[in-house]
Amino acid sequence: MIRILAVDDDIHMVNFIAAELRQAGYEVTEALSGEQALEILESETMDLAVVDVMMPGIDGFELTRIVRGDYDLPVILLTARHHIEDKERGFLAGSDDYLVKPFEAKELLYRVKAILRRYNHPEDDLIVIGSLRIDLKSYEVKSPNGILFIPLKEFELLALMASKPRQVWSRDSIIENVWGIDFQGDEQTINVHVKRLRQRLERFSPDVKIVTVRGVGYKLEVVT
Template sequence: MRILAVDDDMHMLNFVATELRQTGYEVLEANSGEQALQLLESETVDLAVVDVMMPGIDGFELTRILRADYKLPVILLTARHHIEDKERGFSAGSDDYLVKPFEAKELLYRVKAILRRYNHPENDLLTVGSLTIDLKSYEIRSTTGMLFIPLKEFDLLALLALKSPQVVSRDHIIESVWGIDFQGDEQTISVHIKRLRQRLERFAPDVRIVTVRGVGYKLEVVG
């Protein structure tokens, strides 16, 4: 799992990043909201830990962007104790809220709980545009009917749908769909992407797989 840590306080940023890495998470660090959004143009993350008080794009505004544009879960960090700030944070779309100072154990517990919830959707359903993917029955539905596809294609489509509209790197696709010990070449991904595109053109024309050159792919709704 990859986590984006955002804080203009370098001491706190280092503390959060270090604790997360020691637990086994991969961490991307940003010292501003602007830098965080720049990273997300080419990187895939599963959750963001965001400080509230930052110059420029503050934590509340960044949270709104992360939720609306990237569908990312967010934990907000603040040194303030006012209930109004908590209300504002949850109104912006944050999933949880931690008041500084906090124990590393508390942060790690909340990160784990949120990742578990987001990576196991309720009712095992993923929806992107007219496309609905049932993770339990392996059925794919749209307004045109029902579709069954080979398992690797299904796993690839489900991964793109789970991360949509984020870009998913080719390395992340290989590790998630084929496993870290995969011995094939990247052409395998290209072949599966081509097949999925052909299926979606006929089955769910409002949904498409976009290539982000040099990075990977993303699933997005057309129009």
């Protein structure tokens, strides 16, 4: 299920956003400040963030810069109508789109769907990270060293982590995305697959590494 982080210091607005998104089938986590949003991102995997511009402490612009830089998440910024100049600042901070308050729920849903479609379905079905080229159509992993054919679950695990480099994937989120919510195994299954995939990458593409984040999960990094 697609997970969205809704961030706004106005509890009525964040509740409205969350309710509309949940009704549309998304899983939503709410945050009432930039600081709370970052705490959530440290332990949970998200697919998109809807962020209000005007917040005390870490405002929407700064939060967008952090979210884009550290978690590579798409961001929709929310701005008041009399702050229309925020559009330029928002795009410079790295936002993907913006909405002017007040807005209709259907407009928010349209923009969410458009951005998720752009991020989750690349036109060429190719993910490039470091020296790796991951072909989602042929299930081939390529590097200057040739072509690497790996078991399906290892391929899905690699493609998942490569889709959002540097983002930490919890074991629960890996299970949900690769094995499905009905998976009856345990974390040892993930550990085995990660170990095998890590060993393959060390030989095949040493600049791309799976990093263990203790107590949280794993992330993919390019080592220069």
